[in-house]
Amino acid sequence: MTARVLVADDQSVVREGLVLLLGLLPGIEVVGSAADGEAVLRLVADTRPDVVLMDLRMPRMDGVEATRRIRAEFPDTQVVVLTTYSDDESVFAALRAGARGFLTKSADAEDIARAVKAVMDGDAQLDPGVQRRLLNTVAGSPERPSPPAQPVASQPVPAPSVTSQPVTPRSAQPAPSLPDGLTAREAQVLRLIARGLSNGEIAASLFISEATVKTHINNLFTKTGLRDRAQAVVYAYRQGIADPSADS
Structure with missing residues (x-):
């Protein structure tokens, strides 16, 4: 053509x-x-x-x-x-x-x-x-502002009960959820896209086939509404999925 x-x-x-x-x-x-x-x-x-x-x-x-x-x-x-x-x-x-x-x-x-x-x-x-x-440009953009702190209630705060539940150890706490329903593997692929890797390089890095990489990319594009890899780079940094230190 x-x-x-x-x-x-x-x-x-x-x-x-x-x-x-x-x-x-x-x-x-x-x-x-x-x-x-x-x-x-x-x-x-x-x-x-x-x-x-x-x-x-x-x-x-x-x-x-x-x-x-x-x-x-x-x-x-x-x-x-x-x-x-x-x-x-x-x-x-x-x-x-x-x-x-x-x-x-x-x-x-x-x-x-x-x-x-x-x-x-x-x-x-x-x-x-x-x-x-x-x-x-994306990595150096200002972070999103934190939500305003909630006002302190005027009523006296009760002392914590001695029967309160024990704190869950950090290792047992659930992993933070990913945006737009991305799976851990899709986020991993997105992180490598943000580092500038091609589909073949991503496949070699993750020990999967290039066809599988394309499937993950199609899925994450569908979930996030992204059109191309350039937008994916911006999304990865804004969502905190990419690691800026990996590109320095």
């Missing part, structure tokens, strides 16, 4: 270079190029590409807003973000806007082709530098 790709970048040298590069790749057809966000939207409406390679910083409408509009108006078109620096502050905003792939502009032809195929297959593709930025 040929992937129909639209290139969006305000720098003519970069834009023309990407068009030439993509034209040499088998299985990819360039259907147009644009220098600003408004032109991107017009071309998407006219050509209905499978994938847009989107620069984040463009005039008239930036890449984040263009991504948001594309995903709202043309849900069959996926967006792969191209960023000059992996620590671009707009990367996280582009994720929230619906981008499924993130590459730095130093990506080679193989990286781009892999990202295009991944998003067309419903997966996410993150450049390692971009993923580190994403992990650092």
Whole structure:
């Protein structure tokens, strides 16, 4: 299947270079190029590409807003973000806007082709530098505020009864429940996804088949409402399932 790709970048040298590069790749057809966000939207409406390679910083409408509009108006078109620096502050905003792939502009032809195929297959593709930025952003976000303390009752508090039940030893206490009904194995798979492991690497780490890994991923995505691995990384850190120290 040929992937129909639209290139969006305000720098003519970069834009023309990407068009030439993509034209040499088998299985990819360039259907147009644009220098600003408004032109991107017009071309998407006219050509209905499978994938847009989107620069984040463009005039008239930036890449984040263009991504948001594309995903709202043309849900069959996926967006792969191209960023000059992996620590671009707009990367996280582009994720929230619906981008499924993130590459730095130093990506080679193989990286781009892999990202295009991944998003067309419903997966996410993150450049390692971009993923580190994403992990650092989520791991460094402020914790959720604790609920306010309950007011102290005005009545005198009775002394504890000497017949009160003994405290259950820590080893006998039940394990804390996981969010959204995740099983322990699904949480383990999610933790490894957050560390950037592929399905094959997860399978090797847990001594299970890759097909079993895919089943666990499908189950946890269904339970949590997640769409892709990029969202899974954010979810894992926000729910405290991932261990930030493992990525340092």
